[in-house]
Amino acid sequence: MFDDLRDLYQEVILDHGRKPRNFRRLDGADRTARGDNPLCGDRMELFVNLSPEGRIAEAAFQGRGCAISMASASLMTETVQGKTQAEAAELSGKFRELAMSGACPECGASIADEMERLQPLAGVHEFPSRVKCATLAWHTLNAALVDEAQERTASSE
Amino acid sequence: MDGHIAATAAGLDVERVRADFPILGERVHGKTLVFLDSAASAQKPRQVISAMTRCMETAYANVHRGAYRLSEQATDAYEAARAAVARFLGAGDSREVVFTRNSTEAINLVAHSYGRGVMKPDRAVLISEMEHHANIVPWQMLRDERGVELRVCRVTDAGELDLEDLSAKLADGKVGLVAVTHMSNALGTVTPAERIASMAHDAGALVLFDGSQAAVHRRVDVQAVGADFYVFTGHKLYGPTGIGVLWARAELLDRMPPFLGGGEMIASVTFEKTTWAPFPAKFEAGTPPIIESVGLRAAIDYVSAVGMPAVEAHERRLVDHAMRRLSDVDGLTVLGRAQDRGGVFSFALDNAHPHDLSTLLDRAGIAVRAGRHCAEPLHARFGQEGGTCRASFGLYTTAAEVDTLAEALTAARRFFA
Numbered sequence: 001m002f003d004d005l006r007d008l009y010q011e012v013i014l015d016h017g018r019k020p021r022n023f024r025r026l027d028g029a030d031r032t033a034r035g036d037n038p039l040c041g042d043r044m045e046l047f048v049n050l051s052p053e054g055r056i057a058e059a060a061f062q063g064r065g066c067a068i069s070m071a072s073a074s075l076m077t078e079t080v081q082g083k084t085q086a087e088a089a090e091l092s093g094k095f096r097e098l099a100m101s102g103a104c105p106e107c108g109a110s111i112a113d114e115m116e117r118l119q120p121l122a123g124v125h126e127f128p129s130r131v132k133c134a135t136l137a138w139h140t141l142n143a144a145l146v147d148e149a150q151e152r153t154a155s156s157e
Numbered sequence: 158m159d160g161h162i163a164a165t166a167a168g169l170d171v172e173r174v175r176a177d178f179p180i181l182g183e184r185v186h187g188k189t190l191v192f193l194d195s196a197a198s199a200q201k202p203r204q205v206i207s208a209m210t211r212c213m214e215t216a217y218a219n220v221h222r223g224a225y226r227l228s229e230q231a232t233d234a235y236e237a238a239r240a241a242v243a244r245f246l247g248a249g250d251s252r253e254v255v256f257t258r259n260s261t262e263a264i265n266l267v268a269h270s271y272g273r274g275v276m277k278p279d280r281a282v283l284i285s286e287m288e289h290h291a292n293i294v295p296w297q298m299l300r301d302e303r304g305v306e307l308r309v310c311r312v313t314d315a316g317e318l319d320l321e322d323l324s325a326k327l328a329d330g331k332v333g334l335v336a337v338t339h340m341s342n343a344l345g346t347v348t349p350a351e352r353i354a355s356m357a358h359d360a361g362a363l364v365l366f367d368g369s370q371a372a373v374h375r376r377v378d379v380q381a382v383g384a385d386f387y388v389f390t391g392h393k394l395y396g397p398t399g400i401g402v403l404w405a406r407a408e409l410l411d412r413m414p415p416f417l418g419g420g421e422m423i424a425s426v427t428f429e430k431t432t433w434a435p436f437p438a439k440f441e442a443g444t445p446p447i448i449e450s451v452g453l454r455a456a457i458d459y460v461s462a463v464g465m466p467a468v469e470a471h472e473r474r475l476v477d478h479a480m481r482r483l484s485d486v487d488g489l490t491v492l493g494r495a496q497d498r499g500g501v502f503s504f505a506l507d508n509a510h511p512h513d514l515s516t517l518l519d520r521a522g523i524a525v526r527a528g529r530h531c532a533e534p535l536h537a538r539f540g541q542e543g544g545t546c547r548a549s550f551g552l553y554t555t556a557a558e559v560d561t562l563a564e565a566l567t568a569a570r571r572f573f574a
Contacts, residue, residue: 066510
């Protein structure tokens with residue numbers, strides 16, 4: 001009945017949605033932020049540990065949400081591992097473009113592997129009401145990486 | 158009405174009703190539309206659409222102002238709509254009908270003009286766990302501003318108002334106003350309005366019913382129920398958006414100060430002092446929803462011609478059918494099991510988040526609401542913080558549509574397995 005939805009719900013998405021990777025709390029994490037989608041009730045808490053040179057040594061999350069938002073957060077925590085904060089911010093922008101348009105023509109070879117890993121989420125662009133589910137984790141990452149003195153809460157709205 | 162009554166002695170003729178709703182012929186993703194989100198906003202029959210068009214094409218001007226033919230016609234139409242609402246609610250006096258933008262604005266009007274203007278700050282307001290946010294937030298604002306206590310009546314596991322708790326929370330005589338739903342927008346539970354009103358009155362409190370859902374699904378008689386305030390909204394009753402209704406007893410409207418200030422609601426204005434027009438004009442500042450009032454009147458004429466008892470019986474049969482069909486869907490939980498319920502229910506599937514589920518159902522042409530349906534505390538009460546899906550019926554809903562939903566839910570569960 002729903003075969004044409006396999007573009008959106010690819011096996012990778014269903015798998016990460018059911019068994020999200022890095023789904024745990026990092027006590028005493030260097031950076032944390034909360035992400036909320038007030039419209040649908042999706043909620044997550046993101047934890048980031050930084051290496052001495054400022055790279056993302058470890059990213060993990062906890063929360064609840066739909067298969068798209070859980071899978072997106074799961075894939076994100078895997079993808080940003082080892083990235084500098086500037087690289088993570090760049091990926092975040094490119095991912096948003098992928099989720100909204102289904103493609104990222106300006107994505108260069110330097111991030112080709114990362115974008116390929118995130119590609120299964122490109123299907124959301126055909127579902128305008130679901131794009132926010134995919135981008136919530138990345139909004140939350142952006143909030144976690146801004147100046148640490150600030151209150152860090154991301155909202156998909 | 159176009160002289161056409163889509164009800165027979167046997168009840169409602171759903172195919173004739175459906176023929177009046179042009180949108181039901183639309184296709185979604187190549188499938189016939191199955192619209193199960195009428196509780197959020199209902200679709201509009203041709204009679205409403207054409208009444209509004211006719212008003213704009215032949216008899217439109219501002220009301221209560223011009224001494225010319227068109228303005229008089231528009232004024233007559235606007236006041237005729239008020240009279241139609243009064244009849245629809247069983248009100249004795251059409252001056253007791255105040256037009257607002259929607260139910261939310263009507264409740265805010267009461268919270269402002271009665272809550273701040275008449276009720277003493279040492280009183281309490283009693284709401285329930287199954288209120289729509291529109292009947293929670295205005296009272297919280299009143300509490301935070303005036304120190305009025307806000308009490309919350311519990312809901313039982315069956316999804317019914319806990320009347321023992323209601324009684325306990327009324328016992329000290331401190332409650333000035335009981336503000337509860339007449340039918341839950343998430344559970345479909347119809348509350349025992351007459352009993353609630355008499356309990357409130359015995360405890361020295363007034364009672365407001367949020368009839369946004371109830372007025373759509375069954376006959377309402379504000380006098381028989383013993384209501385002091387009753388609110389509903391046009392767009393859920395197959396009418397247009399932008400018009401809602403506050404009905405209140407004349408004596409209360411007389412004592413209440415205005416809500417919004419402006420034109421239309423005054424008797425005289427000088428820079429030193431302004432005096433108010435009598436109600437209902439006192440509560441209708443600015444140009445009112447004129448075209449919408451014509452649409453609402455057409456909607457009331459429409460459901461009245463079908464007959465509210467026929468609508469209620471039709472939806473009751475559909476709910477019974479839905480509960481039977483959905484009990485065959487593995488992993489499905491329906492919230493609440495109230496004895497008296499209308500055509501609205503929320504459900505969760507054990508292996509699919511409500512948003513994923515609604516995306517799938519949409520692919521089958523089925524429109525349901527996903528989320529918390531503006532009833533976040535109720536979802537917490539039932540341990541469904543992540544939300545649910547909600548299906549809601551209208552007078553155009555068919556048993557075949559319920560079957561389509563049940564089949565799609567079974568397929569969705571397989572999809573996510």
